[in-house]
Amino acid sequence: NAGVTQTPKFQVLKTGQSMTLQCAQDMNHEYMSWYRQDPGMGLRLIHYSVGAGITDQGEVPNGYNVSRSTTEDFPLRLLSAAPSQTSVYFCASSYGGGLYQETQYFGPGTRLLVL
Amino acid sequence: QQPVQSPQAVILREGEDAVINCSSSKALYSVHWYRQKHGEAPVFLMILLKGGEQKGHEKISASFNEKKQQSSLYLTASQLSYSGTYFCGTSTIGGSNYKLTFGKGTLLTVNP
Numbered sequence: 001n002a003g004v005t006q007t008p009k010f011q012v013l014k015t016g017q018s019m020t021l022q023c024a025q026d027m028n029h030e031y032m033s034w035y036r037q038d039p040g041m042g043l044r045l046i047h048y049s050v051g052a053g054i055t056d057q058g059e060v061p062n063g064y065n066v067s068r069s070t071t072e073d074f075p076l077r078l079l080s081a082a083p084s085q086t087s088v089y090f091c092a093s094s095y096g097g098g099l100y101q102e103t104q105y106f107g108p109g110t111r112l113l114v115l
Numbered sequence: 116q117q118p119v120q121s122p123q124a125v126i127l128r129e130g131e132d133a134v135i136n137c138s139s140s141k142a143l144y145s146v147h148w149y150r151q152k153h154g155e156a157p158v159f160l161m162i163l164l165k166g167g168e169q170k171g172h173e174k175i176s177a178s179f180n181e182k183k184q185q186s187s188l189y190l191t192a193s194q195l196s197y198s199g200t201y202f203c204g205t206s207t208i209g210g211s212n213y214k215l216t217f218g219k220g221t222l223l224t225v226n227p
Binding site: 031035040041042043044045048050056058059090102103104105106107108109 | 147214215217218
């Protein structure tokens with residue numbers, strides 16, 4: 001199993017550009033989520049999905065869109081990049097059944113720089 | 116609401132012990148502990164559930180104090196490999212089953 005994969009590993013954008021961060025998992029996990037990590041801030045939840053076709057907002061959803069058409073994939077779209085979105089983005093997945101008792105598996109991260 | 120971790124940073128010599136605390140102002144259902152090395156993804160350590168027992172794995176263990184809404188992570192006889200940032204993630208009673216709120220992290224440095 002590859003686990004959770006993310007592409008690209010690193011990206012530079014100009015303000016106003018759009019892009020999609022890709023996330024895929026091959027563990028047949030129902031739950032997937034996107035976090036951003038900024039220095040001194042910990043991990044903050046952007047969006048999450050409890051299954052194909054079902055998504056919901058986390059703590060910091062503004063400026064980001066998600067969709068979940070398959071169990072395996074959960075892309076994160078930046079509609080119009082802003083310097084405040086410079087961050088490291090992690091995708092995570094877990095088996096499901098209620099996150100309160102489930103281990104989350106994290107992808108390797110995407111480092112995004114918005115100029 | 117984000118749980119509060121303390122200390123923010125700790126420096127140890129190999130073989131010394133450390134305790135990292137995670138406190139919440141809300142009633143907790145579960146506390147998750149992760150470790151992240153520089154430039155890498157967070158890696159799961161353990162989950163503690165409300166009403167559950169203290170957990171441990173070799174020299175790393177944790178407890179959950181329901182009265183204080185606090186969890187503590189214990190690292191004994193620290194090794195160089197323990198260096199990294201430790202995060203707690205919490206789920207609250209009455210909150211979503213699908214959201215964890217993470218603390219800001221505790222940077223642990225173990226020196227030879």
